[in-house]
Amino acid sequence: MSPIFKREDGYCFKIFSNEEERKHIHVVKAECEAKFWLEPTIELADNYGFKNKELKKITELLEKYGDEFKRKFTEYIGKRIDD
Template sequence: MPTVYRLDGYRFFFYSNEGDPREPVHIHVMKGGAEAKFWVRPVIRLERSYGFDARTLRKLARMIESNGKLISEAWDEHFGG
């Protein structure tokens, strides 16, 4: 599970095995016992969430948008994209 970055206690990461065929670029976010998955391209969109409230999910979406380039570059580097 490569960690892309950490911010405000949240861990932004992806799993090394992201489906077969591989899913499009996305990021998982964890903090405490909560986890969410967001699609990154072509737009930031929540896929699923367990344990995060709506306000936190909006905050996470903004964090992901601000770091979209970093996420995409890390994805491409890890998966050879």
């Protein structure tokens, strides 16, 4: 199961259940996907199809919701590790 943390402006922000512990988030829209590190700073890790303009918009959204995503990531990964 892949929890979705938020949907905004057509972007879906989520993680995958078999993920590593370093805080990050996947962003999906249509046929495009990107992975961003959330710590120590917001940084693009991988990009599959997003144009620079879209990456800038995604980065702005991550700056807006970054603390919320980090908290949710920790909650989810902690539950997964404890199972």
